[in-house]
Amino acid sequence: MTEQSSEYELRSLMCAGLDGDADAHHRLLVDLSHRLRGYFRSRLLQFHRGPTEAEDLVQEVLLAVHTRRDTYDRSQPFTPWLYAIARYKLLDYLRRTKVSFRDIPADDAEHLIAQNDVDGVESAYDLDYLLATLQPKARRAIRYMKLQGLSVRETAAKTGMSESAVKVSVHRGLKALSALVKKGNKP
């Protein structure tokens, strides 16, 4: 997932689709199919399931995104909505097909227990979700400085803000983020 713009882009495609823009809806589903394919393939690998099953799940989620899109609230970020559905469909599939730890070689099972699957999934999009809650200015400043490692000056040049404004934005944004995380604001 390119963290750069995915949340913003997906959300605007989703909203356009909800307004009846068939082209935006089409692009949204195509984009989601790539993301979901990667997501399900890596998850299912741990349970020794192949790409065929992953593809079934991709289709199930696309169908769910389409038929249940009236449960999406435009005032909320899109990514948590999407992955809540994807995770639900994955767990439902695993339950349905009765995957148990007995099916998994001992080494893998330990690995699975040690590495909480759901938390790992969450953290992958947590960042996007959290950033989406910030002001656009702070969001851009944090992306450039903290995620891409640019300097204050480069960030200022890229965003068109003054250097001190960049510093203030980053400082405030990080503070807001850590407050959110402390509050346990998980998607």
Added chain:
Amino acid sequence: MNTARLIEALSADVGPVRRAPLAKILSWVMVLGAVIAVCVMLATVGPRPGLAEAPAHFLALKLLFSLSLAISGGVVLFSAIHPGRDVRRLSRYLLLPIVVVGAAGVAALALTPPAAWGEMVLGTHWAMCVVCIPLFATLPFALLIWGLRRGAPTELGRTGAIAGLVAGALGAAAYSLHCPDDSLPFVAIWYAGSILLCGVVGKSLGRTLLRW
């Protein structure tokens, strides 16, 4: 069917989509559930004889407890059928009415000589309470499940448990019109206990009934 073709099919026909009227559906389901619970009460055990003369503050207390639980539970259910919302955090607040009633029950016991405890705790009809509340909760629970399925619940066990609590609370509200036992410890143990029992049953039923 291949995925590309599925996407073509899905985006072939896209009209403007309004948000699902889930708040309206849930509110109506709860009102209707409460009415049905009262009707079942009237048809089975009937209201308490001399309901109008009975101590009004105990009835008010029972109603306040059960309805506050039902309404706050309804609010949490609304979140639970929107994917991606943090239901776990919200559902903790549902323990508040139960804790308050429990504390009140303990306080009432502390203020009374131990000789009277047995009667305060067991009342006269504790078994009736445990049977009636889940019984009155059954139809409201079925209605709630129907309403929840209109949304997209992603944590079925938790959603089912909360639906069970809400239905149990509606059942308790209906039962309070019959209940002849006026004591705080009685409400704390038998009302709260029966409602929690409904929650436990709701959890296991929700896992199958709410699948989509």
